[in-house]
Amino acid sequence: xxxxxxxxxxxxxxxxxxxxxxxxxxxxxxxxxxxxxxxxxxxxxxxxxxxxxxxxxxxxxxxxxxxxxxxxxxxxxxxxxxxxxxxxxxxxxxxxxxxxxxxxxxxxxxxxxxxxxxxxxxxxxxxxxxxxxxxxxxxxxxxxxxxxxxxxxxxxxxxxxxxxxxxxxxxxxxxxxxxxxxxxxxxxxxxxxx
Amino acid sequence: xxxxxxxxxxxxxxxxxxxxxxxxxxxxxxxxxxxxxxxxxxxxxxxxxxxxxxxxxxxxxxxxxxxxxxxxxxxxxxxxxxxxxxxxxxxxxxxxxxxxxxxxxxxxxxxxxxxxxxxxxxxxxxxxxxxxxxxxxxxxxxxxxxxxxxxxxxxxxxxxxxxxxxxxxxxxxxxxxxxxxxxxxxxxxxxxxx
Numbered sequence: 314x315x316x317x318x319x320x321x322x323x324x325x326x327x328x329x330x331x332x333x334x335x336x337x338x339x340x341x342x343x344x345x346x347x348x349x350x351x352x353x354x355x356x357x358x359x360x361x362x363x364x365x366x367x368x369x370x371x372x373x374x375x376x377x378x379x380x381x382x383x384x385x386x387x388x389x390x391x392x393x394x395x396x397x398x399x400x401x402x403x404x405x406x407x408x409x410x411x412x413x414x415x416x417x418x419x420x421x422x423x424x425x426x427x428x429x430x431x432x433x434x435x436x437x438x439x440x441x442x443x444x445x446x447x448x449x450x451x452x453x454x455x456x457x458x459x460x461x462x463x464x465x466x467x468x469x470x471x472x473x474x475x476x477x478x479x480x481x482x483x484x485x486x487x488x489x490x491x492x493x494x495x496x497x498x499x500x501x502x503x504x505x506x507x
Numbered sequence: 508x509x510x511x512x513x514x515x516x517x518x519x520x521x522x523x524x525x526x527x528x529x530x531x532x533x534x535x536x537x538x539x540x541x542x543x544x545x546x547x548x549x550x551x552x553x554x555x556x557x558x559x560x561x562x563x564x565x566x567x568x569x570x571x572x573x574x575x576x577x578x579x580x581x582x583x584x585x586x587x588x589x590x591x592x593x594x595x596x597x598x599x600x601x602x603x604x605x606x607x608x609x610x611x612x613x614x615x616x617x618x619x620x621x622x623x624x625x626x627x628x629x630x631x632x633x634x635x636x637x638x639x640x641x642x643x644x645x646x647x648x649x650x651x652x653x654x655x656x657x658x659x660x661x662x663x664x665x666x667x668x669x670x671x672x673x674x675x676x677x678x679x680x681x682x683x684x685x686x687x688x689x690x691x692x693x694x695x696x697x698x699x700x701x
Contacts, residue, residue: 338535338621384527424610424618424675427532441675459690465680466687467604470660472674473667480617480666486659493660496653500694 323361325351331372335415339369339425370432374405377440378416384447395454399498402448406471407491416475444468446462457501516554519545525566529609533619563616564626571634578641582692589648593692596642599687600665611668638700639660651695660691 320328322501329351333342344365348358384406393396415421419437427431450465457463474490481488511620514522523545526538538559542552556562577599586593609615613631620627643658651657668684 336621337553338533338534338619340619341621356693415621418675420670421618424615424670425532427530427535427609429608437674437677438676441671442679445675445680460691461680462686465683466664466690468686469667469682470664471667471672472670473663473665476614476618476666476670477635477663479641480614480631482632486639486655488663489659490663492656493663494658496660497691497694498692 322353323454326353326361326368327371327375329369331375333419334369334372334422335418339422344368361447366432369426370436373419373422373433373436373440377436377443380440380444384444394453394457398451399448399455402451403467403491403494404500406494410474410478410488410490414478416478417472420472420475441468446471452501457498459501463498463501466501467494470494470497484497510535516545516547520547520552520555521564521565521569524562525569525612525668529612533616538562543560555596555616560626563670564630567613567616567627567630567634571630571637573640574634578638579665589645590650591647593642593647595664596645597661597685597692600668600688604668604672604684608672611666612671614666614669635662638685645694651692653695657673659690661688664691 324348330342330347333347333350344355344358347368348355351358358368362371384402385399385408387398387405391401419440422433423437445468448468449461452460452463452467470493471490472487474493477488519586520541524536524541527541527544531670538549538552541562545552552562558563566621569636581592581595581599585595590679613634616627639658642662646654646657646661660672664687665684668687671679671682
Protein backbone atom coordinates (compact mmCIF):
# COMPACT_ATOMS: atom_id res chain seq x y z
CA UNK A 314 0.00 0.00 0.00
CA UNK A 315 2.89 2.28 -0.78
CA UNK A 316 0.66 4.78 -2.58
CA UNK A 317 -1.06 5.67 0.67
CA UNK A 318 2.05 7.29 2.14
CA UNK A 319 3.48 8.92 -0.98
CA UNK A 320 2.32 12.54 -1.34
CA UNK A 321 0.08 13.34 -4.29
CA UNK A 322 1.82 15.05 -7.25
CA UNK A 323 0.18 18.41 -6.45
CA UNK A 324 1.41 18.32 -2.85
CA UNK A 325 4.86 17.18 -3.93
CA UNK A 326 5.05 20.06 -6.41
CA UNK A 327 4.05 22.64 -3.77
CA UNK A 328 6.43 21.15 -1.17
CA UNK A 329 9.34 21.06 -3.61
CA UNK A 330 8.60 24.54 -4.97
CA UNK A 331 8.43 26.01 -1.46
CA UNK A 332 11.76 24.46 -0.57
CA UNK A 333 13.46 25.62 -3.79
CA UNK A 334 11.95 29.13 -3.71
CA UNK A 335 13.06 29.47 -0.09
CA UNK A 336 16.63 28.49 -0.92
CA UNK A 337 17.12 30.02 -4.38
CA UNK A 338 14.55 32.82 -4.51
CA UNK A 339 11.31 33.05 -6.48
CA UNK A 340 13.14 34.22 -9.56
CA UNK A 341 16.07 31.88 -9.04
CA UNK A 342 14.35 28.66 -10.04
CA UNK A 343 12.17 27.65 -12.99
CA UNK A 344 9.26 25.23 -13.40
CA UNK A 345 11.45 22.63 -15.16
CA UNK A 346 13.67 22.24 -12.12
CA UNK A 347 10.68 22.22 -9.77
CA UNK A 348 8.91 19.50 -11.77
CA UNK A 349 12.06 17.40 -11.98
CA UNK A 350 12.90 17.73 -8.28
CA UNK A 351 9.30 16.86 -7.41
CA UNK A 352 9.65 13.63 -9.40
CA UNK A 353 7.09 14.66 -11.99
CA UNK A 354 7.06 16.63 -15.24
CA UNK A 355 6.12 20.05 -16.57
CA UNK A 356 2.90 18.79 -18.10
CA UNK A 357 1.65 17.55 -14.73
CA UNK A 358 2.73 20.79 -13.09
CA UNK A 359 0.74 22.80 -15.61
CA UNK A 360 -2.27 20.52 -15.09
CA UNK A 361 -2.37 21.71 -11.48
CA UNK A 362 -1.20 25.30 -11.89
CA UNK A 363 -1.94 27.74 -14.69
CA UNK A 364 1.49 29.36 -14.47
CA UNK A 365 4.59 29.74 -12.31
CA UNK A 366 2.92 32.80 -10.75
CA UNK A 367 -0.08 30.65 -9.82
CA UNK A 368 2.29 28.15 -8.17
CA UNK A 369 4.04 30.98 -6.29
CA UNK A 370 0.68 32.17 -4.92
CA UNK A 371 -0.16 28.63 -3.78
CA UNK A 372 3.26 28.34 -2.05
CA UNK A 373 2.68 31.61 -0.19
CA UNK A 374 -0.82 30.49 0.88
CA UNK A 375 0.75 27.30 2.21
CA UNK A 376 3.42 29.30 4.13
CA UNK A 377 0.71 31.56 5.59
CA UNK A 378 -1.31 28.53 6.70
CA UNK A 379 1.76 27.15 8.47
CA UNK A 380 2.29 30.42 10.32
CA UNK A 381 -1.35 30.49 11.43
CA UNK A 382 -0.87 27.05 12.98
CA UNK A 383 1.99 28.57 15.04
CA UNK A 384 -0.38 31.17 16.51
CA UNK A 385 -3.06 28.56 17.23
CA UNK A 386 -0.45 26.39 18.95
CA UNK A 387 0.63 29.35 21.09
CA UNK A 388 -2.98 30.01 22.12
CA UNK A 389 -3.60 26.32 22.83
CA UNK A 390 -0.45 26.05 24.94
CA UNK A 391 -1.19 29.15 27.03
CA UNK A 392 -4.99 29.40 27.19
CA UNK A 393 -6.32 32.70 28.55
CA UNK A 394 -2.79 33.93 29.32
CA UNK A 395 -1.98 36.66 26.81
CA UNK A 396 1.24 37.62 28.56
CA UNK A 397 2.56 34.05 28.26
CA UNK A 398 1.37 34.03 24.62
CA UNK A 399 3.35 37.20 23.93
CA UNK A 400 6.48 35.72 25.51
CA UNK A 401 5.95 32.48 23.56
CA UNK A 402 5.61 34.42 20.30
CA UNK A 403 8.90 36.22 20.96
CA UNK A 404 10.57 32.92 21.84
CA UNK A 405 9.34 31.17 18.70
CA UNK A 406 10.29 34.13 16.51
CA UNK A 407 13.81 34.10 17.98
CA UNK A 408 14.02 30.34 17.37
CA UNK A 409 12.93 30.75 13.74
CA UNK A 410 15.60 33.43 13.30
CA UNK A 411 18.29 31.22 14.79
CA UNK A 412 17.47 28.18 12.68
CA UNK A 413 16.87 29.73 9.26
CA UNK A 414 18.97 32.32 7.50
CA UNK A 415 16.58 32.99 4.60
CA UNK A 416 13.81 34.74 6.49
CA UNK A 417 10.11 34.88 5.70
CA UNK A 418 9.06 33.55 2.30
CA UNK A 419 6.20 36.05 2.08
CA UNK A 420 8.53 38.98 2.73
CA UNK A 421 11.18 37.67 0.34
CA UNK A 422 8.49 37.30 -2.33
CA UNK A 423 7.35 40.90 -1.74
CA UNK A 424 10.91 42.10 -2.36
CA UNK A 425 11.56 39.87 -5.36
CA UNK A 426 8.27 40.27 -7.19
CA UNK A 427 8.69 43.92 -8.08
CA UNK A 428 5.52 44.06 -10.16
CA UNK A 429 2.97 45.30 -7.62
CA UNK A 430 0.15 43.85 -9.75
CA UNK A 431 1.47 40.33 -9.16
CA UNK A 432 -1.32 38.33 -7.44
CA UNK A 433 1.13 37.30 -4.71
CA UNK A 434 1.04 40.81 -3.23
CA UNK A 435 -2.58 40.48 -2.12
CA UNK A 436 -1.85 37.22 -0.30
CA UNK A 437 1.21 38.78 1.35
CA UNK A 438 -0.57 41.99 2.44
CA UNK A 439 -3.51 40.08 3.88
CA UNK A 440 -1.26 37.73 5.80
CA UNK A 441 0.92 40.51 7.21
CA UNK A 442 -2.15 42.45 8.38
CA UNK A 443 -3.60 39.30 9.95
CA UNK A 444 -0.35 38.60 11.80
CA UNK A 445 -0.11 42.14 13.17
CA UNK A 446 -3.78 42.15 14.20
CA UNK A 447 -3.45 38.82 16.00
CA UNK A 448 -0.44 40.15 17.91
CA UNK A 449 -2.32 43.36 18.74
CA UNK A 450 -5.07 41.26 20.36
CA UNK A 451 -2.41 39.38 22.34
CA UNK A 452 -0.70 42.64 23.41
CA UNK A 453 -4.03 44.23 24.43
CA UNK A 454 -4.73 41.26 26.68
CA UNK A 455 -1.19 41.22 28.09
CA UNK A 456 -1.64 44.45 30.02
CA UNK A 457 0.69 46.66 27.99
CA UNK A 458 0.06 50.31 27.24
CA UNK A 459 -0.46 51.20 23.57
CA UNK A 460 -1.05 47.60 22.42
CA UNK A 461 -1.60 48.59 18.76
CA UNK A 462 1.71 50.45 18.56
CA UNK A 463 3.53 47.63 20.36
CA UNK A 464 2.14 45.04 17.92
CA UNK A 465 3.28 47.15 14.95
CA UNK A 466 6.68 47.70 16.53
CA UNK A 467 7.24 44.02 17.31
CA UNK A 468 6.13 42.73 13.90
CA UNK A 469 8.20 45.39 12.14
CA UNK A 470 11.17 44.52 14.34
CA UNK A 471 10.77 40.87 13.41
CA UNK A 472 10.59 41.76 9.69
CA UNK A 473 13.79 43.73 10.17
CA UNK A 474 15.57 40.99 12.08
CA UNK A 475 14.64 38.36 9.50
CA UNK A 476 15.89 40.52 6.68
CA UNK A 477 19.00 41.47 8.70
CA UNK A 478 19.76 37.76 8.91
CA UNK A 479 20.39 38.08 5.17
CA UNK A 480 21.92 41.56 5.03
CA UNK A 481 24.04 41.61 8.19
CA UNK A 482 26.62 39.26 9.64
CA UNK A 483 25.09 36.28 11.41
CA UNK A 484 26.30 37.42 14.82
CA UNK A 485 25.24 41.02 14.24
CA UNK A 486 23.39 42.61 17.17
CA UNK A 487 20.60 43.44 14.72
CA UNK A 488 19.52 39.83 14.61
CA UNK A 489 19.34 39.45 18.39
CA UNK A 490 15.59 39.75 18.20
CA UNK A 491 14.87 38.38 21.68
CA UNK A 492 16.91 41.09 23.44
CA UNK A 493 15.41 43.89 21.36
CA UNK A 494 11.85 42.60 21.69
CA UNK A 495 12.20 42.12 25.45
CA UNK A 496 13.48 45.70 25.86
CA UNK A 497 10.61 47.07 23.77
CA UNK A 498 7.94 45.05 25.59
CA UNK A 499 9.39 46.01 28.98
CA UNK A 500 9.30 49.68 28.05
CA UNK A 501 5.68 49.42 26.84
CA UNK A 502 4.67 47.85 30.15
CA UNK A 503 5.78 50.95 32.02
CA UNK A 504 3.55 54.00 32.09
CA UNK A 505 4.71 56.88 29.85
CA UNK A 506 6.68 59.42 31.88
CA UNK A 507 4.44 62.25 30.70
CA UNK B 508 31.42 72.35 -24.65
CA UNK B 509 28.55 69.89 -24.31
CA UNK B 510 30.88 67.04 -23.39
CA UNK B 511 31.73 68.73 -20.11
CA UNK B 512 28.22 68.31 -18.73
CA UNK B 513 27.35 64.89 -20.13
CA UNK B 514 28.17 62.09 -17.67
CA UNK B 515 30.93 59.71 -18.68
CA UNK B 516 29.75 56.28 -19.97
CA UNK B 517 30.86 54.53 -16.77
CA UNK B 518 28.86 56.92 -14.58
CA UNK B 519 25.87 56.71 -16.89
CA UNK B 520 25.98 52.90 -16.71
CA UNK B 521 26.11 52.92 -12.89
CA UNK B 522 23.35 55.54 -12.63
CA UNK B 523 21.09 53.69 -15.06
CA UNK B 524 21.81 50.31 -13.48
CA UNK B 525 21.02 51.63 -10.00
CA UNK B 526 17.74 53.06 -11.18
CA UNK B 527 16.71 49.88 -13.02
CA UNK B 528 17.84 47.51 -10.25
CA UNK B 529 15.90 49.61 -7.75
CA UNK B 530 12.73 49.44 -9.80
CA UNK B 531 12.90 45.94 -11.29
CA UNK B 532 15.16 44.04 -8.91
CA UNK B 533 18.73 42.83 -9.37
CA UNK B 534 17.55 39.71 -11.15
CA UNK B 535 14.82 41.50 -13.04
CA UNK B 536 17.01 43.34 -15.54
CA UNK B 537 19.89 42.27 -17.79
CA UNK B 538 23.01 44.01 -19.05
CA UNK B 539 21.53 44.51 -22.53
CA UNK B 540 18.71 46.66 -21.18
CA UNK B 541 21.08 48.55 -18.88
CA UNK B 542 23.51 49.33 -21.71
CA UNK B 543 20.69 50.44 -24.01
CA UNK B 544 19.00 52.63 -21.39
CA UNK B 545 22.38 54.19 -20.55
CA UNK B 546 22.79 55.13 -24.21
CA UNK B 547 25.77 52.87 -24.73
CA UNK B 548 26.36 49.22 -25.65
CA UNK B 549 27.24 45.92 -24.03
CA UNK B 550 30.84 46.08 -25.22
CA UNK B 551 31.40 49.39 -23.45
CA UNK B 552 29.68 48.05 -20.35
CA UNK B 553 32.02 45.06 -20.28
CA UNK B 554 35.02 47.33 -20.77
CA UNK B 555 34.19 48.95 -17.43
CA UNK B 556 32.80 45.94 -15.55
CA UNK B 557 33.95 42.31 -15.68
CA UNK B 558 30.42 41.00 -15.21
CA UNK B 559 26.89 41.90 -14.16
CA UNK B 560 27.88 40.87 -10.61
CA UNK B 561 30.76 43.34 -10.75
CA UNK B 562 28.32 46.07 -11.82
CA UNK B 563 25.93 45.12 -8.99
CA UNK B 564 28.77 45.49 -6.46
CA UNK B 565 29.63 48.92 -7.87
CA UNK B 566 25.96 50.00 -7.65
CA UNK B 567 25.80 48.92 -3.99
CA UNK B 568 29.05 50.78 -3.21
CA UNK B 569 27.52 53.87 -4.80
CA UNK B 570 24.31 53.48 -2.71
CA UNK B 571 26.39 53.06 0.46
CA UNK B 572 28.37 56.21 -0.36
CA UNK B 573 25.13 58.16 -0.77
CA UNK B 574 23.89 56.98 2.64
CA UNK B 575 27.17 58.00 4.28
CA UNK B 576 26.65 61.52 2.92
CA UNK B 577 23.28 61.57 4.72
CA UNK B 578 24.99 60.88 8.05
CA UNK B 579 27.67 63.49 7.41
CA UNK B 580 24.94 66.02 6.54
CA UNK B 581 23.13 65.22 9.78
CA UNK B 582 26.34 65.76 11.78
CA UNK B 583 27.11 68.99 9.93
CA UNK B 584 23.60 70.32 10.50
CA UNK B 585 23.56 69.55 14.22
CA UNK B 586 27.19 69.82 15.38
CA UNK B 587 27.86 68.45 18.87
CA UNK B 588 24.16 67.77 19.43
CA UNK B 589 23.70 64.00 19.34
CA UNK B 590 20.10 64.19 20.50
CA UNK B 591 19.20 66.45 17.56
CA UNK B 592 21.19 64.13 15.27
CA UNK B 593 19.14 61.16 16.49
CA UNK B 594 15.88 63.02 15.88
CA UNK B 595 17.12 64.11 12.44
CA UNK B 596 18.03 60.52 11.56
CA UNK B 597 14.52 59.35 12.49
CA UNK B 598 12.99 62.19 10.48
CA UNK B 599 15.07 61.47 7.37
CA UNK B 600 14.39 57.74 7.63
CA UNK B 601 10.65 58.43 7.85
CA UNK B 602 10.91 60.73 4.82
CA UNK B 603 12.76 58.08 2.80
CA UNK B 604 10.04 55.58 3.70
CA UNK B 605 7.29 57.95 2.62
CA UNK B 606 8.84 58.81 -0.71
CA UNK B 607 10.08 55.42 -1.90
CA UNK B 608 8.20 52.12 -1.87
CA UNK B 609 11.10 49.90 -2.91
CA UNK B 610 13.20 50.15 0.24
CA UNK B 611 16.95 49.86 0.64
CA UNK B 612 18.88 48.60 -2.39
CA UNK B 613 21.47 46.92 -0.20
CA UNK B 614 18.80 44.99 1.71
CA UNK B 615 16.89 44.09 -1.46
CA UNK B 616 20.15 42.80 -2.96
CA UNK B 617 20.78 40.68 0.15
CA UNK B 618 17.35 39.07 -0.26
CA UNK B 619 17.61 38.61 -4.02
CA UNK B 620 21.19 37.36 -4.29
CA UNK B 621 20.65 34.06 -2.52
CA UNK B 622 24.19 32.82 -3.17
CA UNK B 623 25.96 33.87 0.03
CA UNK B 624 29.31 33.75 -1.78
CA UNK B 625 28.22 36.60 -4.06
CA UNK B 626 30.72 39.48 -3.58
CA UNK B 627 27.81 41.86 -2.94
CA UNK B 628 27.23 40.32 0.48
CA UNK B 629 30.52 41.62 1.88
CA UNK B 630 29.70 45.18 0.76
CA UNK B 631 26.21 44.88 2.28
CA UNK B 632 27.40 43.45 5.61
CA UNK B 633 30.11 46.08 6.00
CA UNK B 634 27.69 48.90 5.24
CA UNK B 635 24.99 47.62 7.61
CA UNK B 636 27.54 47.28 10.44
CA UNK B 637 28.89 50.78 9.74
CA UNK B 638 25.37 52.27 9.81
CA UNK B 639 24.51 50.59 13.11
CA UNK B 640 27.83 51.60 14.67
CA UNK B 641 27.40 55.23 13.59
CA UNK B 642 23.92 55.28 15.14
CA UNK B 643 25.27 53.66 18.34
CA UNK B 644 27.75 56.56 18.67
CA UNK B 645 24.89 59.02 18.17
CA UNK B 646 22.70 57.22 20.74
CA UNK B 647 25.53 57.06 23.29
CA UNK B 648 25.97 60.83 23.01
CA UNK B 649 22.21 61.46 23.16
CA UNK B 650 21.91 60.47 26.79
CA UNK B 651 19.94 57.27 26.35
CA UNK B 652 20.39 54.17 28.44
CA UNK B 653 21.63 51.05 26.60
CA UNK B 654 22.80 52.95 23.49
CA UNK B 655 24.08 49.81 21.73
CA UNK B 656 20.76 48.01 22.11
CA UNK B 657 18.84 51.12 21.03
CA UNK B 658 20.96 51.48 17.89
CA UNK B 659 20.36 47.83 16.98
CA UNK B 660 16.65 48.18 17.68
CA UNK B 661 16.26 51.34 15.59
CA UNK B 662 18.24 50.07 12.59
CA UNK B 663 16.38 46.74 12.69
CA UNK B 664 13.08 48.60 12.97
CA UNK B 665 14.02 50.66 9.92
CA UNK B 666 14.96 47.52 7.99
CA UNK B 667 11.57 46.11 8.92
CA UNK B 668 9.65 49.24 7.98
CA UNK B 669 11.39 49.48 4.61
CA UNK B 670 10.61 45.89 3.83
CA UNK B 671 7.04 46.28 5.18
CA UNK B 672 6.61 49.05 2.63
CA UNK B 673 6.82 46.23 0.09
CA UNK B 674 5.05 43.44 1.99
CA UNK B 675 2.27 45.38 3.74
CA UNK B 676 -0.35 47.85 2.59
CA UNK B 677 1.00 51.35 2.15
CA UNK B 678 -1.04 52.73 5.05
CA UNK B 679 -0.21 49.80 7.30
CA UNK B 680 0.76 50.79 10.85
CA UNK B 681 3.95 48.79 10.34
CA UNK B 682 5.35 51.45 8.07
CA UNK B 683 4.70 54.30 10.50
CA UNK B 684 8.36 54.30 11.42
CA UNK B 685 8.38 57.72 13.10
CA UNK B 686 5.76 56.74 15.69
CA UNK B 687 7.43 53.44 16.47
CA UNK B 688 10.93 54.93 16.64
CA UNK B 689 9.77 57.78 18.87
CA UNK B 690 8.11 55.34 21.28
CA UNK B 691 11.24 53.19 21.40
CA UNK B 692 13.62 56.15 21.91
CA UNK B 693 11.35 57.62 24.60
CA UNK B 694 11.32 54.32 26.47
CA UNK B 695 15.11 54.03 26.28
CA UNK B 696 15.48 57.54 27.73
CA UNK B 697 13.72 56.45 30.90
CA UNK B 698 15.59 54.47 33.50
CA UNK B 699 14.71 50.76 33.62
CA UNK B 700 12.13 50.07 36.32
CA UNK B 701 14.32 47.43 37.88
